[in-house]
Amino acid sequence: MKQLLTGNEAIARGAWEAGATFAAAYPGTPSTEITENLAQYEEIYAEWAPNEKVALEVGIGAAMAGRRTIVSLKHVGLNVAADPFCTFSYTGTPTGFVLICADDPEMHSSQNEQDNRYYAKLAKVPLLEPSDSQEALDAVKTAFDISENFDTPVLVITTTRVNHSRTIVNTGRRKRVKQKPFVQNPPKYVMVPAFARKRHKFVEERTAHLKEYSEKSPLNFIEKGSKEIGVVTSGVAYQYAKEVFPDASFLKLGMTNPLPEKLIRKFAKSVKKIYVIEELEPFLEDSIKALGIEVIGKSKLPVCGELNPDIIKNALVRRRRPHPVEDASGLPMRPPNLCAGCPHRGTYTALKPLKTIVFGDIGCYTLGVLPPLSMHDMCVCMGASIGVSHGYAKAAGKDAQKCVGVLGDSTFLHSGLTGVLEMAYNKGLNTVIILDNRTTAMTGGQEHAATGRTLQGDDTNAVDLVEVCKALGIKNTFRVDPFKIRETRKVIRRELAKDAPSVLISTAPCPLRAKIRHTPMFVDEAVCNECGGCLRINCPAITSSGGKPSINTFLCNGCTVCAQICPKKAIKVIKK
Template sequence: MRALLSGNEAIAQGAWEAGCSIGVAYPGTPSTETMEAFAAKDGVYAEWCTNEKVAVEVGLGASAAGARVLATMKHVGVNVAADPLFTAAYTGVGGGYVVLAADDPGMYSSQNEQDSRYYAQAAKIPMLEPADSAEALAFARDAFALSEQFDVPFFLRSTVRISHTRTPVETGERANAPAKPYEKDASKWVMMPAFAKGRRKVQLERVRQLEEWVKTCPYNQAEQRSAEVGVICSGAVYQHVRDALPEASVLKLGVVWPLPARAMARFAQSVERCYVVEEGSTYLSEAVRAAGVESLSTPSPLPVDGELSPGLIRQAFDLPVAPHAAAAPDVPARPPALCPGCPHRLVFKELSRARAIVTGDIGCYTLGALPPLSAMDTCVDMGASVSMAHGMQLAFGDEDKRPIAAVIGDSTFGHSGLSSLVSTVYNQGSGVVCILDNRTTAMTGRQGNPFNGVTLQNRPSREMDLEAIVRAIGVDDVRTINPHDARAVRSALKEAFASDQLTVLIFRAPCVLLERIVNPPFEVTGTCTGCGACATLGCPAIARDNETGTASIDRALCIGCGQCAQYCGFGAIVSEGGR
């Protein structure tokens, strides 16, 4: 059947058609919808795991037991999962195992840019890279059998353009892929040195076989057009190249590790000038040079950072660029902001007031770093808030009483903050950890997590008791606070900063997108003096007059949370409902 699917949906469809029965993931843009789409299909089991390492391990267990498994994650998730992935390339698989690494060149929703193709090369895990949804479906479908044939997990790489762009696909039937019988085999699955040495040899022999396979693999295609200009590329960049240089010959690589060295060299010889066009790194051009292509032409420098576009490629080749493709559209910047009524807002307001050093983490609450709240000093990777706060305290020493707080969301706490907190407790750390429990994984689209007990396929679960868990690991001072109550937030922080003990403050209120607050909106009355105190909350519903400074509230945006009214010293902000 013909359908219009995003790359992510197509991967889920391909996995389903291959008879894949188990899906494991931790959400992360641009990968998230893949597992959501897979979970909605008939005859499959899918779960959100606490993090990507856990997901890959659950998946490996299921594969060892004979099932076909799909694991999905964003590029930084591959870092978290790298430990089991590298060794899975020794053990190999039972049932076919496919791991999606979704890269985000341009950092639309990520803390860094990474090219996951380097992981494939380093871990010796073959990687397929589709250039549209039809290929995403086909590659995902075929990768399970390939994984079984070569006894190794297969990576699928997508980038944000492939994951989120809808293009036509032809969907098919689901194959019957019964789980393979489980066979105990310590020499394959117990990676102690004695056995791992044997598997290392197996791995190297497999690499040789993969290098043979890639020579004739139909996923790599040379499209001969111009005899002058040829471009080697893969994935979304292929589409940009076709748009920008329609006459050029193209070697389109569907397998990006191992690379077909001879085919690349042959292609380079078939044209007068051979270029590599790629985004995010120099992975391909390094490989093409390593394949013996010394005369690689370089177009005028293409950026290595950020996403490519047809316009950028034409510019690099000194070709005229359509005006709309050349210039960034002249629209006012709209920086992201915490939603009106977001329960995270007052915590940052009060941390800012307390002039605390705040080690932050990744989630909606990272927006607390932006003005006017400006209440975050660091944000590096998931879980780092708690460990970095401990590190700062070690450096400042016991005598230094500067207030330091780690701020972390509930999902991120489950992902990796918990192990950081165990380490802090174990090493007798002190300080303040603020867990912003908005009852969901808001940033990636409100997925479930252990602390709200919502599972991916709505199977029965249990909501973990955050307070009990924190107490059980040895934190005596654990408090729960309503983050919409400014006074409660202020005094909890004040007491925690004054204490020598490690304190965990759990700020609990549902994300406004989860449970819509339906209070009447607030309004500003004539007693407003224009002092601007309300505007320091950075609520998108509050505006100020350029000349007088007086505030106004946009009724369409205000959801009546009442946070701003608590900061007005003149009683000028009142509920329209007369509360």
């Protein structure tokens, strides 16, 4: 059947058609919807793990139990899961195991744009790179077969433009795959040095076999065209390049580790000039150059950001521009913002006057970096706010400017627990604020281990964040209400003054996720002295015309943060 599917929908469909029955993931843009879609198939059991490392390990367990398994994560998530990933390559897998990794060139929603194709070389596993939804569906099915035929986990790398584009897909039927019983085999699966040395040799042999497969695989193919220009390409860059060079010869690589060296040499002989067109790093280019083949790639094409037909055209084809390209840089920007009614705005409003250094983290609350809130001094990776604030406070000393670490509830459960343990163990001096909005908000509101619901929405155990932090050894663990500004500020000030580690849990549900809507507020013009204080909390519902603030009742969520900071008490609840 012909369907218009996003790459993520197609990946889920591909796994289902391949007979997969088990899925695990931690949400991360642009990969989140893969697992949300997998959970829609009744034959597939899917779960949110607290982080990517756990998700991958859970997946390994499912494969050991004999079920075809798919684990999905975003590029930086594979950093978290790299430890099991690199050794799972040695053990191999008794049943099909596919790891989907969504890279994010251009950093549409990420903190870096690392090229994860290098992970395939690092872990010595086969790598597939689909370029649209149809290829994504087919790649997942092929990946399961490669996984079982060669005893290896298979990495499938997509990019945002593949995950979040809709293209036409021919869907097929589901293959029934029987669950295999567990077979004990310690020399294969127990990676103590003596066994691992043997398995490393196996991995090298496997790579040699995979190289042969890559030469013949239909994933790698030549499209004959003009002999003047040959293009070697992979992923969505193939689609852009086809548009720019409709008459050129193409070597389209769908399997990019290990590379089909013979096929590349054959192609190189058939054309006069070779362009290697790929996003981010010269991953293909360096390997092709190492074969002694002259190519043009990153000397002309950018390493930074994503590609598009225009960038390729401007870099490789001289052309006269029909129109001067408009410069939009002078326009007022429209960055994403904390929503009206967001509890983070309350916590930040309480924290701001205390003039602390703020080490931030990965989540919606990172949006607080924008002026006029300007809350953050650093943001590195998931969970880093705790370790960084601990290290800073220890190194800067008791008399230095105070610091706090802020991170969300899902981020805390992802990789904050060990950081808090560190604070307790090494006599920390910092205060950490967990911005607990009861969901994984930035990726669209997924459940996690503290929400009390599974991916399917079933009731389950909800971890109590206060109890956890106390159990880890933080005596000064307190819950605060982000919508009670003065009280929250008082507690933060008190904890900052202590020569001991503290964790404050600022709890109120995300209004988008919990569908909360309080009565909107209005500005009483007769009382307002136009001091501008309410404008500095950066609420999308508050606007100003000639210095006069007013509140958009359609957007206002009635959270009262603006009313609490108004020195004239000019902001009031609309009476019904």
